[in-house]
Amino acid sequence: MIIKKFGGTSVGDAKRMKNLIELIQSEETTIVVLSAVSGTTNKLVAIAESLYRQDKPDACNQIKALKSEYLMLADELFETPNKNEEGKKLIEAHIGYLKGFTERIFTILQEKALLAQGELLSTALFQLLLEEKNIPSALLPALEFMRIDKNLDPDEYYIQQNLNRILKKHSNTKLFITQGYICRNAYGEIDNLKRGGSDYTASLIGQAVQADKIQIWTDIDGLHNNDPRFVNNTNPVAELSFEEAAELAYFGAKILHPSSILPARQAHIPVRLKNSLRPKRPGTIIQNTKDKAGIKAIAAKDNITIVRIKSDRMLFAYGFLRKIFEIFEIYKTPIDMITTSEVAVSMSIDDTSNLEAILTDLKKFGQTEIEPDQVIIALVGYIPTSGNGYASQIFDALLDIPIKMISYGASNHNITLLIDKNDKIMALNTLHQKLYSNL
Ligand code: ADP
Ligand code: ASP
Ligand code: MG
Helix, strand or coil: CEEEEECHHHHCCHHHHHHHHHHCCCCCCEEEEECCCCCHHHHHHHHHHHHHCCCHHHHHHHHHHHHHHHHHHHHHHCCCHHHHHHHHHHHHHHHHHHHHCCCCCCCHHHHHHHHCHHHHHHHHHHHHHHHHCCCCCEEECHHHCCEECCCCCECHHHHHHHHHHHHHCCCCCCEEEEECCEEECCCCCEEECCCCCHHHHHHHHHHHHCCCEEEEEECCCCCECCCCCCCCCCCECCEECHHHHHHHHHCCCCCCCCCCHHHHHHCCCCEEEEECCCCCCCCEEECCCCCCCEEEEEEEEEEEEEEEEECHHHCCCCCHHHHHHHHHHHCCCCCCEEEECCCEEEEEECCCCCHHHHHHHHCCCCEEEEEEEEEEEEEEEECCCCCCCHHHHHHHHCCCCCCCEEEECCCCCEEEEEEEHHHHHHHHHHHHHHHHCCC
């Protein structure tokens, strides 16, 4: 079985949707995971913001604009009057549902249901397109099998049991279409896997059905050796190990949702990243690889806050770090980087929702200090600590940039540096020149 996920740009307009028909043809059973049409989720987020502000006219205007956009899409997508009408009825139904939110109280529950409409629409329209082209396929409703638990982690058992149960009902079908991103939570309410979550859906489905391969189709030729939004002349990396890809996704390579590699890695399923606009290009393969020394790619993770704690009581003391980490554990706040000296500890976090409470508790152990607006630069590849020269190349490149924290040697796959957000673009560029100018 193959899982093929297409992101927002790959279903961004009628031409691109039609282009997918060729890309999804296969001898093997295929599950196609679709994102919302590009821009739609952002528009739904904006509608939700208006509804939270109780600005009904603004919300209604935005819903109206979305409606015309989708009616135009239907006109370009369908060639037969029947399917055009069916498509438009479907759009009207979703738009009617969105309008319903302007008539009643708007809470986080409604917001999640509203955000789900993008993927529900794109998949339903695509299924109609396949019907028009007489391509047999079945729509798998993600809300019937994709689920997260009370800790907001995927409920792998539930997903596996329910997805396979539904697939069994369609034993003669070889092509399935389903929604990325959306799911139900532990209470059965509509929820989602966070922004960019369709990649995660694809990987979770791959794991649940023990797929032979997973393909993530997007708008670029695979994972590049640096962030193409900030650096020119980046190049696709041909091959990455699961560890390297997971590190890059976690540390900001937007092409992959931060958690999306884990399920594929656990199930040993190779993941290929491909460009739906240039399907012949090889892209990037993520699989178990033999380590070849070198820094393969650079990524940056924004919105990082440094938390520092200083205390003379740390001197010659043991058990101090445990007490500090326990506080972060209580508030379910992951620490990304940590550096220690004899009397001080610096940690970096990106989830600041419980920062006040964390600081109050930390103050029992020493003086605290925070520094917001930081960025983690991650250099990822196979960087054995037995090798030499990596650190000097990096420091050389960052000669003019203050480095606030460094983590080196924790694993063979990653060197991370923490810098001010204003230095990010310069750091990505100077590192690129230093490390890849000979490519
Ligand atoms: P999709 O809508 O298909 O999920 P995304 O926008 O989420 O696509 O991801 C693709 C984008 O990720 C690219 O267009 C590129 O701008 C951005 N990106 C950031 N870092 C990288 C990287 N290292 N390699 C490739 N793309 C990257
Ligand atoms: N549509 C969702 C988003 O824009 C999920 C995804 O595209 O992966 O975040
Ligand atoms: Mg994405």
